[in-house]
Amino acid sequence: xKPDDIPEDMPEDIPENISGDDSEETVQVPNLDPAFKYEVxxxxxxxxxxxxxxxxxxxxxxxxxxxxHGFDPRKLARMVQLGMKDEVLSSxxxxxxxxxxxxxxxxxxxxxxxxxxxxxxxxxxxxxYAPYAWVVQTRHLMRTGMVFRTDEAxxxxxxxxxxxxxxxxxxxxxxxxxxxxxxxxxxxxxx
Amino acid sequence: xxxxxxxxxCTTPRYVFQYELSSRWVLEQLGIELIDIDDFACxxxxxxxxxxxxxxxxxxxxxxxxxARGLNILTLCTSCAGALAEAAKKLKADPExxxxxxxxxxxxxxxxxxxxxxxxxxxxxxxxxxxxKIEEAVETDLSGLRAAPHYxxxxxxxxxxxxxxxxxxxxxTLHQLISATGxxxxxxxxxxxxxxxxxxxISRDTTLSLVNRKLNNLKTKKIDCIVLQCPTCYLMYGEMxxxxxxxxxxxxxxxxxxxxQLLGLAMGGDPQTDLGLDLNAxxxxxxxxxxxxxxxx
Numbered sequence: 001x002k003p004d005d006i007p008e009d010m011p012e013d014i015p016e017n018i019s020g021d022d023s024e025e026t027v028q029v030p031n032l033d034p035a036f037k038y039e040v041x042x043x044x045x046x047x048x049x050x051x052x053x054x055x056x057x058x059x060x061x062x063x064x065x066x067x068x069h070g071f072d073p074r075k076l077a078r079m080v081q082l083g084m085k086d087e088v089l090s091s092x093x094x095x096x097x098x099x100x101x102x103x104x105x106x107x108x109x110x111x112x113x114x115x116x117x118x119x120x121x122x123x124x125x126x127x128x129y130a131p132y133a134w135v136v137q138t139r140h141l142m143r144t145g146m147v148f149r150t151d152e153a154x155x156x157x158x159x160x161x162x163x164x165x166x167x168x169x170x171x172x173x174x175x176x177x178x179x180x181x182x183x184x185x186x187x188x189x190x191x
Numbered sequence: 192x193x194x195x196x197x198x199x200x201c202t203t204p205r206y207v208f209q210y211e212l213s214s215r216w217v218l219e220q221l222g223i224e225l226i227d228i229d230d231f232a233c234x235x236x237x238x239x240x241x242x243x244x245x246x247x248x249x250x251x252x253x254x255x256x257x258x259a260r261g262l263n264i265l266t267l268c269t270s271c272a273g274a275l276a277e278a279a280k281k282l283k284a285d286p287e288x289x290x291x292x293x294x295x296x297x298x299x300x301x302x303x304x305x306x307x308x309x310x311x312x313x314x315x316x317x318x319x320x321x322x323x324k325i326e327e328a329v330e331t332d333l334s335g336l337r338a339a340p341h342y343x344x345x346x347x348x349x350x351x352x353x354x355x356x357x358x359x360x361x362x363x364t365l366h367q368l369i370s371a372t373g374x375x376x377x378x379x380x381x382x383x384x385x386x387x388x389x390x391x392x393i394s395r396d397t398t399l400s401l402v403n404r405k406l407n408n409l410k411t412k413k414i415d416c417i418v419l420q421c422p423t424c425y426l427m428y429g430e431m432x433x434x435x436x437x438x439x440x441x442x443x444x445x446x447x448x449x450x451x452q453l454l455g456l457a458m459g460g461d462p463q464t465d466l467g468l469d470l471n472a473x474x475x476x477x478x479x480x481x482x483x484x485x486x487x488x
Binding site: 043044063064066067068092095096097098099100101102104105112114118119121122125130131133134137138141145146147148150154157158161162163164166167169170172173175176177179180181182185186 | 199200201202204205206208211212227229230232233237238239240241242243244245248249252270295296298299301344345348349350359360384385386387388389390392393394397398400401404464467
């Protein structure tokens with residue numbers, strides 16, 4: 001737009017720095033890892049990150065974000081694209097997702113954020129960031145094949161209600177957990 | 192006669208006995224045969240968070256167990272349905288992946304060939320029995336009972352899970368199943384809101400705030416009950432109301448029914464022994480009195 005084209009009724013209070021030269025604060029992020037996004041995208045279901053243009057449909061439809069603004073799918077996707085590996089993987093917020101899958105339902109780019117977040121959680125767990133509640137569930141699984149503590153009172157209760165007894169046996173589950181290395185993962189210490 | 196392997200999952204048999212009781216009763220009455228299988232274990236829904244491969248192996252193990260008996264799977268939990276169906280889809284589409292999984296399943300003497308279908312109980316009621324047959328089975332008049340449906344996320348999403356029978360952004364099947372009992376399904380703004388159950392062990396405050404949003408929305412709708420179809424959703428909306436009242440200074444006392452309990456009431460089941468209504472956290476006396484009254488009329 002040439003200066004001559006500016007209409008006369010144009011408001012005059014346009015900020016001087018509208019061109020953006022000195023209006024933005026520079027954020028210093030140490031240790032950016034430019035390979036991080038590729039590391040993530042190589043995983044099944046996560047390749048769509050390439051197509052994310054940060055429109056925010058995911059965040060707008062996220063029920064957890066509505067309660068806790070700290071959990072922000074769009075921001076997390078951006079952080080991965082920028083290579084903020086340590087910040088993302090060590091963040092407790094990545095575990096807040098309720099898995100409702102609204103984000104992928106409403107993404108105009110067909111990005112499956114649920115799967116991207118899953119990859120991030122797997123990487124975080126590798127580093128020892130698995131949340132305690134999930135570790136406890138895995139321990140129960142290895143004993144009983146289900147994720148809760150079981151006891152005699154529970155069995156008696158089922159019997160009283162004429163529900164069939166459950167023949168819980170964690171043996172096969174334990175073998176599969178050991179085969180896939182989850183047993184070693186849950187004893188890792190946080191860095 | 193339709194037969195299914197009954198996949199109880201972890202939450203229902205441990206904490207929501209009334210869902211198991213009423214589901215067994217209702218399905219038996221409607222001619223669906225359920226086979227209990229001892230070798231089932233957790234579906235792997237949460238384990239994929241820590242290690243995707245473990246989650247897939249757990250799901251594949253359950254699929255293989257059902258396949259060995261020549262049975263499709265019926266689940267009570269929407270998340271079990273989602274996790275198992277997602278694994279079944281992957282393993283069917285990708286023979287290479289299936290081979291990798293089978294190499295590991297071999298150690299527990301199992302193999303999955305990729306033939307299993309996984310259905311949530313409400314889908315079985317809707318597709319195998321059908322709304323008309325359900326209407327015919329109704330003996331008790333529930334008309335006028337205002338019920339707020341809550342579907343549960345994994346009944347509908349990802350989209351392909353409900354493709355062909357329901358629509359994630361404007362779901363209808365639970366509405367129709369409620370209508371079939373004579374009760375009135377009520378529409379409300381937050382009907383598609385997630386219960387937040389998965390987040391509960393990570394951040395209790397987040398989940399309870401989320402549950403409170405729906406309960407507050409429902410305050411203005413003059414409903415008699417919430418009707419839902421997932422054990423975790425039940426625990427959040429049914430069992431957490433007292434905690435929410437204490438934490439946020441609310442006065443919620445909304446009865447919450449699992450769908451088979453509502454259907455069972457309409458079909459004349461015994462509220463206690465068949466449907467376990469006495470086990471629900473929020474007393475259902477109001478609803479029961481009303482039914483008894485309409486029976487006398």
